[in-house]
Amino acid sequence: MEGDQQGPYSVLTRNEVKDKMKKQIDDISGVFYVSKNDATVLFMYLRWDTLRVSERLGEDKDKLLSESGLSSVATDLSDSSWVIINKTSDSHDDDGGLISTPCCSHKFCKTCWREYLDSLEKKNQTVISCPDQDCRAAVGPDTIEKLTAEDKDLYESYILRSYIEENKGLMIKQCPAPDCDYVIEFHQADDVEEYGLNVVCLCGHTFCWRCSFESHRPVTCNNVSDWLSTEVEVSVVDRWEERKIAMEGAQDDLQDFEDYIVKKPDSLKEQDVRIVREGLTLLIQCRQVLKWTCVYEYFHTEHEASKKEYLQFLQDIAIATLQSYLKTLLEETETAFYADAYVLCKFRHNLTTATSNVGNFFYHFIKTLQDGIVDVKVKSYDNVAGPYWLCDRCTYGNSWLDMKCKMCCEASTSTKRKMCCEASTSTKRK
Known part of the structure; x- marks a missing residue:
């Protein structure tokens, strides 16, 4: 219900994230006269903190390069264990097929490099050093350039994962939906506090920035954790499941609409597709809110009968509001297909207005619950013990x-x- 490309956060493609990352690397490389290879390793080493990288390079450049594995590492040539490791592969006949980092003499064949990179992926590791377990020499893009195209793609994914997960200079996070490649970036820390409970990705998934679980307004992240780990009454679970099914039905409606537009792209203009898509997305979010109000009711109105009754009253109004809005959405969309300019103008006004009204209603509905339903003044008599x-x-x-x-x-x-x-x-x- 909040947030879009012009709002408190942006939804970025992986290519857009790569462009931001490359600019960060290029800036440090140009200012401090270090190679892009070294700048990449330094950022991974210092968790993409531009200020910290700048300060360390300015204070003692040689010391930082040494700490991060970018200085030459002395190799004990009497230890030939690295030769034994590489001789297990039949992919080379001489040292011409072996590859090492620029800072050490440990040489490995491409097959061994592949196995090493695969093992790092399983460990979810982003900072990469020489495959020799006793060597601290950093593995940067210059080394990977000597490997196969598949290895290069794998290494790029490592760098991008490091940029997203370890970055201390940006508020950036991968959308937690399965198979989604979009990345969310908040513009200011204050925006995270206000809008972080309901982040809407372009894939249609809504989630909480703080706990990465699905959007769960009006309850807190702790309420979600307690709900998932506590046995509750069957009646409460039944209401939860009923509303979950309703939300999934709204998701199916959105997917059906997207599939229809793909098959018949000329049935609606781009502007009208966006209006309908926003309406269907709003339905999903509202259904999701109603689902989590079951959890709110369980944790926050257990001993306050008046608040519980008032909440149920609000829920009934919200459900009726959504049913009326769904009817309007379907009817207006039906009239828009292949309609003339006058009908389309009326459709855009009616549906946009209805969507705005429902969004405002649920905004105040959520706020009422998050504020503790303060309109209902329920107090106990403090001077006398008992009920x-x-x-x-x-x-x-x-x-x-x-x-x-x-x-x-x-x-x-x-x-x-x-x-x-x-x-x-x-x-x-x-």
Whole structure:
């Protein structure tokens, strides 16, 4: 419901991320007169912190190069273990087929390099040194250039993963949806606090920036963790599953629309496709919110009957609002196919307005819950121990010793207040 390319965060392709990464490398390389190979290794070593790399290069360039494995490493030639490792491969007959880093003399064949790179992928390792376990010489792009195209692609993926996962200078993260290649970048730290609970990727997946789980407003990340690890009532789980199915149905509707547009790209103009897509995406997000309100109800209204009733009332309104919006969306979209200019203009206005109204409704719905449903003033009577009863009209918590609602009777003696007092007396629980 929030966020797009012009909003608090951007959704980037992997190529766009590579361009940002290469610019960062080029800038350091040009300013401090180090090769792009060395700049790449330094960034991986210092977790892509441009300020830190700049400071270390300015303070003691030689020391930093040595620490990061970019200085020549002395090799004990009496130790021929590296020769034994490489002689296990039949892919070479002499040293002409062996490859080493520029900073050491440990030579390995291409087959051994491939096996080494594959082993690093399984370890989820991004900083790469010489395959010899006792050697600290860094493996940079210059070394990989001597290998196969497949090895180059594998190494590039290592660098990109390091840039995304280890970067301390950017707020950037891979979309957690399976098989999604998009990357999310927040522009400011304050935006993460405000919009991080509901990040919308171009693949259609919505997730929480903090815990990488699916978007779970209005509950906290801790609520999600507790929900997934706690046994709850069957009735609550049933409501959760029912709303989960409704959300998945909305996802299927979006996918069906995308498939239809691929098959018949001329059925709607690009502007109209975007409007319908936004509406279908909004339905998914709203269904997702309703799903997580089950968790909110379980954790936040367990001992507050009035708030629980009010939440259920709000949920009913939200569900009815979505059903009405879905009907409008389907009807308006149906009229837009192959329509004339007048009908299209009306369609765009009606659907855009309806989408905005639903988005605003759910924004305030979520905020009401996150604020703790403060409109319902439920309090216990602090001076008397034991349970209390709730006034049906003002929801104030009264002691069992009170025969009338203290809140309703305290401030006014008007007829309306008297009627409230009389009515509340009859509701006192026995």
